[in-house]
Amino acid sequence: MTNSLQNRSDILQDRFALKATSYLSAGTAVLPYDISERLRAARVQAVSKRKIAITRTATAAGLVNTGGSAALTWGTDDGLNWWSRIGSVLPLVALVVGLMTINSIQSDNRTRELAEVDAALLIDELPPAAFADPGFVQFLKTTR
Numbered sequence: 001m002t003n004s005l006q007n008r009s010d011i012l013q014d015r016f017a018l019k020a021t022s023y024l025s026a027g028t029a030v031l032p033y034d035i036s037e038r039l040r041a042a043r044v045q046a047v048s049k050r051k052i053a054i055t056r057t058a059t060a061a062g063l064v065n066t067g068g069s070a071a072l073t074w075g076t077d078d079g080l081n082w083w084s085r086i087g088s089v090l091p092l093v094a095l096v097v098g099l100m101t102i103n104s105i106q107s108d109n110r111t112r113e114l115a116e117v118d119a120a121l122l123i124d125e126l127p128p129a130a131f132a133d134p135g136f137v138q139f140l141k142t143t144r
Contacts, residue, residue: 113141
């Protein structure tokens, strides 16, 4: 919704600018040449400064407009030093270490369960048909 409001605001500003320039252009027809030339030069200068101001604002904040969203640029040092870069990568490192730890714990738990089943198989005297039964492992888990 904010994009549509922003687009509408931009459209209204553009319409106002077109009307204002058309009125000013119509009024310059009756002005002497030297005054109209100074006004034209002032307009060109104002437009060039306006574009520079917008560009400086976007790069000073370290943001790049990428189709409606803002992305942080790593190439500039406007507020991002090494400590803040390390701080921004640290959560990713913590996530990877946490996932590796969880994987290791799950693997150990699964190995322990299989070892218990194997120990139960080796201790008990069972007929060979019991090993082929698909519910045998579940039976061993529930009896312990």
